[in-house]
Amino acid sequence: MNISAIIFYLIAAFILISGGLAVTSRKIFRAAIYLLFSMIGVAGLYFWMSYEFIAAVQIVVYVGGIVVLIIFSIFLTHHVGSEMEAPNRMRLGFSFLAVLFAFAFCIVTILKNEFVPGLAAPVDLTVERIGTQMLSLTEHGYILPFEVVSMLLLAAMIGCIVIALKIPGATGSTTQAQS
Amino acid sequence: MAEITLTHLLFLSTALFFIGAFGFLTRRNMITMLMSVELMLNSVNINFIAFNKYLFADRLDGVFFTLFLIAIAAAEAAVAIAIIINIYRNYQSIDIDDADSMKF
Numbered sequence: 001m002n003i004s005a006i007i008f009y010l011i012a013a014f015i016l017i018s019g020g021l022a023v024t025s026r027k028i029f030r031a032a033i034y035l036l037f038s039m040i041g042v043a044g045l046y047f048w049m050s051y052e053f054i055a056a057v058q059i060v061v062y063v064g065g066i067v068v069l070i071i072f073s074i075f076l077t078h079h080v081g082s083e084m085e086a087p088n089r090m091r092l093g094f095s096f097l098a099v100l101f102a103f104a105f106c107i108v109t110i111l112k113n114e115f116v117p118g119l120a121a122p123v124d125l126t127v128e129r130i131g132t133q134m135l136s137l138t139e140h141g142y143i144l145p146f147e148v149v150s151m152l153l154l155a156a157m158i159g160c161i162v163i164a165l166k167i168p169g170a171t172g173s174t175t176q177a178q179s
Numbered sequence: 180m181a182e183i184t185l186t187h188l189l190f191l192s193t194a195l196f197f198i199g200a201f202g203f204l205t206r207r208n209m210i211t212m213l214m215s216v217e218l219m220l221n222s223v224n225i226n227f228i229a230f231n232k233y234l235f236a237d238r239l240d241g242v243f244f245t246l247f248l249i250a251i252a253a254a255e256a257a258v259a260i261a262i263i264i265n266i267y268r269n270y271q272s273i274d275i276d277d278a279d280s281m282k283f
Contacts, residue, residue, distance in 0.1 A: 016191070031214060042225060054242060077267045095205045123237055130239060134246075156257055163258070163262055164261040
C-alpha cells in the first residue's frame with residue numbers, strides 16, 4: 001500500500017464521518033460545522049486527484065459561500081444551543097432500511113460493471129485551458145451553458161430578494177391568522 | 180488494495196449520496212434538509228471528476244459539468260434559504276410538519 005492510497009483512505013474516512021455526523025447531530029449549529037468539514041474534505045479529494053482549480057472553486061463557493069449562508073440563516077431562525085427533537089424510531093428504521101438497500105443495489109451495479117480506462121494522453125489542466133474552452137464558440141465550447149447559467153444566477157438573485165422581502169400588510173395578517 | 184481505482188471513488192461518492200439521502204428522509208428541519216441536499220450534490224460532483232480523471236483524461240467535460248453544478252447548487256441554496264426565512268416569518272417555525280396550510 002503506497003502513500004497515495006493511504007491519503008485517499010484518510011480523506012474518504014474524513015468525508016464520510018463528518019458527513020454522517022452532519023446528518024445525525026441533534027444540535028443544528030454543530031451539524032453545520034460538520035457539513036463545513038465534509039466540504040473541506042471533498043476539496044481535499046479534488047486536490048488528491050490534482051484538479052486544483054475545482055478544489056479552489058469548491059472551497060470558495062461551498063465553504064466560503066453556502067455554509068456561511070446556512071449558518072447565517074440558522075442564527076436568524078434558531079435559539080443557539082437548543083437541541084432538535086429526535087426523529088421517531090419508525091421513521092428512522094424505515095429510512096435506514098431504504099437507504100441500505102439502495103446503497104447495496106448501487107454497489108452491486110458498480111462492481112458488476114467493468115470500466116475501460118481511456119487510452120488517450122491526459123491533458124494538462126491549466127486555468128488558461130479551462131477558460132479558453134469554456135468561452136469558445138467551436139465544437140467543444142461551453143459558451144451557451146455559460147450564458148444560461150449567468151441568466152439563472154441573475155434570476156435566482158432577483159427571486160431571493162422578492163421572496164425574502166417583507167411586505168408590511170400581507171405578512172402581518174398571515175401571522176395573525178396563524179397565531 | 181494498493182492502487183486506488185475508479186471503483187473506490189464510486190464507492191465513496193455512493194456512500195456520501197446515501198448519507199445525504201438518509202438525512203433528507205429523517206430530518207424534519209428545513210435547514211438540515213437543505214444541508215443533506217448539499218451533501219448529495221457534492222457526491223455527484225465527485226462522480227463527475229472521478230469519471231473525467233479515470234476514463235476521459237483527454238477531455239474537460241467533467242470539469243465543466245462540475246463547475247455548472249456548483250453554480251446551480253449555489254443558486255438553489257440561496258432561493259431555498261429565502262423561502263425558509265419567509266416561512267419562518269409566517270409560521271414562527273421551520274419544522275416541515277408545521278407548514279401544512281396547503282394540505283387538504
